[in-house]
Amino acid sequence: MLEIAPDKVAHIIIRAREYDGKVAAWDDDSDSDDSDSDSILEDRASDPTRDELADFIANLNEDEQVHLVALMWVGRGSFSPEEFQEALSTARTERVNKTEDYLLGVPLLADYLEEGLDRLGYTVEDVEKGIL
Secondary structure, three states: OOOOOOHHHEEEEEEEHHHHOOOOOOOOOOOOOOHHHHHHOOOOOHHHHHHHHHHHHHOOOHHHHHHHHHHHHHHHOOHHHHHHHHHHHHHOOOOOOOHHHHHHHOOOHHHHHHHHHHHOOOOOOHHHHHHO
């Protein structure tokens, strides 16, 4: 039923959690050293975690991206698991923005993807175990 490998979804979940854990930069001094260990969780304009996650999503094929969006919608409760085919159709026909931009703009993306996997019958712990 799911045309994106669960381990790819797990990778996105893990990276999305890292990205969501970022906080606003507290020091706007452009002369500061970004390699400072205290700044690793700061959300900066050029964020390698966001860039890596966006690239990963962008490099998925169209079917994988559509399934990823539909999975997030099921996890968010916009569609029930029984309406997954409708979610896929909607994700395919209403696709106007880059998938990576759309998904990275969704608060709680990792939570919704985990919930979507769970609602579709995938054991999230087993899926993530292969990644961690």
